Amino acid sequence: MARMQRRTVADLGFDETIKNLSPDKIARTIRYVLEKEAAARLKAYVDTCIHCGLCNEACHFYVSYDRDPSYAPVAKVRQTIWDMIEKKGKVDPETVKTYARIGFTECNICRRCSMYCPFGIDIGYMMILVRRICGLLKVAPSYLQDQGYSHMYTYSQSWVAQDDWVDTVQFVEEELRMNIKNARIPLDKEGAEIMYSPHSLEAKFKTNLLANIAKIMNVARVDWTMPSFDGWDSTNQSMHLGDHETMGMVERMHFSAGFRLKVKKIVTSECGHSFRAAVYDGSRSLGWKEPPITYLQPTQLFFEFVRDGRIRIARKIEEPVTVQDPCSIVRNRGLGGMLRSVVKAACEDFREVDPCLEHNYCCAAGSGVINYGPPWKFLRMEGGRAKIRQLQATGAKIVIAPCHSCHKTIEEMIDYYKADMHVMFISELLVKTMEIPEDMRTPEGKGSDQ
Template identity: 60%
Template sequence: MAEPAKRIVVDPGLDETIKKLTLERIESTINKVLTKEAAARLKVYLQTCVHCGLCAEACHYYLSHDKDPRFSPVGKVKQTLWEIVKRKGRVDGEFIKNCSRIAHTECNVCRRCSMYCPFGIDMAYLLLLVRRICALLGVVPQYLQDTVNSHAVTMNQMWVKQDEWIDTLQWQEEEAQMEVKNARIPLDKEGAEIMYSVIGPEPKFLAQLLGNISIIMTVAGMDWTMPSFDGWDNSNMPMYSGDFETMARVERKHFEAAFKLKVKKIVMGECGHAFRGAVYDGPKWLAWKEPPVPVIHAVQFYYELIRDGKIKIVKKFERPITVQDPCNIVRGRGLGERLRYIMRATCEDFR
């Protein structure tokens, strides 16, 4: 049986940027990351792995590519980071381009493989380390880099301007009032219990979700607010591109919004990667042991509202419904049972 033809995808973020690289820059960048940012943890992981292959069965890329060992987690690390370490950073631009392709398009850094590893090696961390090296060299898929640029300039990932943000909130408040007369989206309310934050695509593509949360908050009788200024977007694409400096700027701005409004806690929308950035990766890069303001994920928040009777489900979904455990809030936070509590409360036939 002949192998299917491989589709070559042209990406200026990879193809053009490698032309500007020199061997000296590549080597110095790699050695800086490996010796100053990742030395101890990297050494432990690379020396602990016994090449048992148990991580492979956890990887959807491996399974969907007919169990080709190149797509196993250990195979992806071997083609990239292990080779980098073995060569002591002496690799060329084409090698870096291939590393970026593997790290960005063949791994979701979901950490499912780490659940299968008998030693608990964080394979996602190793692939994120590859992304970090590629980001410092400027070899990042173009679309992802564009969202990072948007974060750096506007503090949101969708190039949303402040007047567009405020107009969208006011529009969705009016939409919510058509269903619940006294629904509000309070802006810049100092001392509120909750600051609610969302991801950039909500005002851009899913504005109705803002109206929906207004209805939920109103019916539940919550004391809440949203910022009209930078810091409203809790997403953090630089965390995934490897641009940790911009990642830290984004998280600092998010928490500064909460400080300015003097809220008691932040409730975030459903996005798991944003939650990971705010609770784990961002604070660590900013040298905070814990987030300076408590951060509650939407699943935890909805669970508490239903459990405490603050919202009542009057009509359930009738069709069969199932759920896939999101990586960052189940493996990363342990909210699996609370997610199922919500599903049972809202679905007639939850499977």
Template identity: 40%
Template sequence: MAEPAVNVKLIKERLAFLKGGRFKAWLEICAHCAYCSDSCFFYLAHDKDPKYMPAYKVKQTLDKLYKKKGEVTWEELEKMADIAYGDCTACRRCSLYCPFGIDVAVMIAAVRGILCGQGLAPKGLQDAAKHHWETGNQMAITEEDFVETCKWMEEESEEEMPGLKIPIEKKGAETLYVLNAREVKFYPQDIAEAAMILYAAGEDWTFPDLGWDMTNLAMFAGNAQVMAHSAKLVYDAAKRLEVKKIITSE
């Protein structure tokens, strides 16, 4: 099968958009001093293989994209995807050690943005972003299933704490509580535990019926459109229900 065509125009646009003073300075002033190397767990876990040095990962991705003015082959992009998604978790630990304050993770995130535009984000992340866009949560849980799970957990925890309720879409509550879709799907007990603690603390809280998933896998994929949408769903829920604060489950 022939390799897909690289959308060079899109890469060029993206590179031009990103090339503010910060990225320009970072790419130029990195002295390759290697202070970042020992901070990276990928580097440490692979017997200090230089391929995992954070500065080198940038060299092989963003720096290369700029040097080649975005005119790269599909094979080169695939190699970059392997690094940006598979050799870095964007943990930001190396940023703490850089004497110039270069934030490698921000640059890796920029690379992910470019790769995602070419359809090279790993499928799991693309699917999650698609789900979030279409259903408001990364696991495509229906509103019906969400409400059902909350009711079930309410019944379970009411036995231990009489009077406990799991409110959904209660306008005027003090606090909005949002969580990880994984809790609803795989760890429903997490909902009961949180509800018990919020009740014991006397919190006046509510779940929203839309915008309850606080995760943002689109951000990790590099999809800015869905990233903004995911965050806005939570923001909109807070505005709609007129809460004063948001508590996340992490």
């Protein structure tokens, strides 16, 4: 029988933490999650799977690693959940490390496999259970654990405190005024139509993205705001850690910020996981069937802006353009059509990818994998081979990816595979192509990009 062969990776989050585990603690945790928390779905899935291996094609890791059977979705379940059930949780710390490696680093919970399983078994759910178990045992990539703690202490992903946040907004606004006359970034405006909720990186070192959003909001003349208080950050890495408790707290805070400002809707940043956390995992863990407040991803907002003529395209991009369908917003919420609609409005030459929409491949960086730091970069680069080949096949020079994970990893893969293209967010695309109304133009900016 084939064996799982993996290169050794040093990660304190795995290597050091397993030293604190006792067999008793491991068994108790596994049994608690599998017997107390998981119910019908786990039982139905485990009792039904006939080990046919038809889910394999669904996994981008399987495709990227030359059809290595140990990367097939069912193989990941075999090496984790089935193993735990068979051994009744009586496993050694080294085995927990293997579980964690599979659950955290070899599955992006993109849920493509549930579309390929003849029974519709949700293998992603079982991988979430693996992450839950390993997360409770504190065996997880150290960078991700750090972000989990950041959520607990600062309610933001990357240790951005509330005063840093306000300071950032002020200087972004000042800079923006060089391009857009009298541009405003209103904080804490009660009753606004939209509360924009950025990714914490937009408040830390990707402030140009926040500036882009502010520019679009100003040009579209939207009644918008952002909270100055905690709850402004839309990210939720605790979800990836299997830390449902912190995940719920962060989401509750986030929704509360919307209610406190009495806004009509919350718009998250161009990010996949924060959208998934709000509408899916977070809402459900708090007991909501759908989010308690209208919750949009910018793709939806930009689609409305372009459709309603609030944003006019001044000059279309002429180079060939393609898209990446982020799993969390396309397979998880069907926003692929809106994404294409906006891209086609702003580009002359749109190239469709194959497979596309909900059948598109994951970028191999989803569900927190983008955040695991240098030790795990190889995994994204090699696991994303299917993705980059597919994008290259379109002949496009620009890839539009409305998700931070997709954006960053594809940009890195372009470098790694020496592909001749670059990645843009939809907001970047709009900022480059939209018309700046006469009354907003400044002598410095003249309405062009910064």
